[in-house]
Amino acid sequence: MLDQLTWHKEQRLEQAAKALGKHGFSALWVPTKEEARDKVLERVPAGARVGVGGSITIRQLGVLEALEERGNPIVHHWQPGLTREADLAIRREELTAEVFLASSNAVTLTGELVNIDGIGNRTGAQSFGPGRIILVAGINKLARDVTEGIWRIRNVAAPMNARRTGSKTPCAVTGRCSDCDSPDRICRVVTILERQPSRSDITVILVGEELGY
Numbered sequence: 001m002l003d004q005l006t007w008h009k010e011q012r013l014e015q016a017a018k019a020l021g022k023h024g025f026s027a028l029w030v031p032t033k034e035e036a037r038d039k040v041l042e043r044v045p046a047g048a049r050v051g052v053g054g055s056i057t058i059r060q061l062g063v064l065e066a067l068e069e070r071g072n073p074i075v076h077h078w079q080p081g082l083t084r085e086a087d088l089a090i091r092r093e094e095l096t097a098e099v100f101l102a103s104s105n106a107v108t109l110t111g112e113l114v115n116i117d118g119i120g121n122r123t124g125a126q127s128f129g130p131g132r133i134i135l136v137a138g139i140n141k142l143a144r145d146v147t148e149g150i151w152r153i154r155n156v157a158a159p160m161n162a163r164r165t166g167s168k169t170p171c172a173v174t175g176r177c178s179d180c181d182s183p184d185r186i187c188r189v190v191t192i193l194e195r196q197p198s199r200s201d202i203t204v205i206l207v208g209e210e211l212g213y
Helices: 002-022 033-043 056-061 063-070 084-094 121-127 146-165
Strands: 026-030 050-052 074-076 099-102 106-108 113-117 132-138 189-193 202-207
Touching: 002 026, 002 106, 002 202, 026 033, 033 056, 033 063, 033 132, 033 202, 050 084, 056 063, 056 132, 063 074, 074 084, 084 121, 099 121, 106 146, 113 121, 113 146, 121 132, 121 189
Parallel strands: 026 202, 050 074, 050 099, 099 132, 132 202
Antiparallel strands: 106 113, 113 189
16 A cells, blocks of 8 residues: 555656656656755755745755755844844845745646745745755645645645744634735735746755645
């Protein structure tokens, strides 16, 4: 039984990676988060300044600690005690990093990257800015198509992120999207990368484990 589950999981990862490749992205899949961490480290040049989007997935890899130990400067806004102005300044600095690390809220089996953001720095960085972009996504983020990807983000990822950040949104209470007009709404910017943007360098590393939301 476990052999069949592993086989099916690998088939889905391979399908998504091939579809992303056809759409111009560099894509690969690995079975474990440890292997994903190693693949990220291989792709970050020594000394390169690394921007990090708001991503639990990236932090679950342990890659930031490894990069800091190696001497790579890290730019990230997940720091306690920042003022609003300092937070925004760091988010803008992330956009000009030599390498940007993040996840994708959904990766479709047809080769699209779907993301929903509240401020837009993460979605903006994936579209244009950093010299190299590396996205890591667990198998839980695979979706059949764009429609399923958006549904997944609104009804799975967004409610959990809203609770994590203490946002006062209906989804943080009910666990499902009500397309709210709350001042704390975190679903404000939707991007669908149908192909790798021109002049971009995006690598997508898919992982055969659940990571992030």
